[in-house]
Amino acid sequence: MSTFDYFSRLTQRADLMEGMMKKLAVIDEVKAMPGHGGVLRRAANRCLTCEQTEACGQWLSDAENPDEAPGYCRNHDLFARVRSKLDAETSPAG
Numbered sequence: 001m002s003t004f005d006y007f008s009r010l011t012q013r014a015d016l017m018e019g020m021m022k023k024l025a026v027i028d029e030v031k032a033m034p035g036h037g038g039v040l041r042r043a044a045n046r047c048l049t050c051e052q053t054e055a056c057g058q059w060l061s062d063a064e065n066p067d068e069a070p071g072y073c074r075n076h077d078l079f080a081r082v083r084s085k086l087d088a089e090t091s092p093a094g
Contacts, residue, residue: 010048017047019060020069026082039078046074 001009021027033039050056052072059070068083069076 010031012053013047013048016043016053016056017044020073023060023066024069024079025080028037029082030085043078050074
């Protein structure tokens with residue numbers, strides 16, 4: 001893999017990950033997490049090694065107001081934890 005190919009892949013995956021975080025409305029919460037640099041680095045590494053880029057791009061195009069990332073997403077659990085925290089913070093106390 002050439003250096004250009006590597007950076008192209010890195011950029012594509014970063015765009016997909018950012019799109020996923022925006023679509024799930026978790027981007028601000030992830031950026032506010034303690035140690036968010038490490039969290040984002042690990043998430044980016046998981047995304048970089050994913051083989052589902054076409055499915056991910058299609059999902060991002062098709063999903064309007066998703067509750068969670070698709071099951072094949074290597075960051076599904078991270079995004080689910082963040083969404084759960086956000087949901088708990090915005091739910092009325094019962």
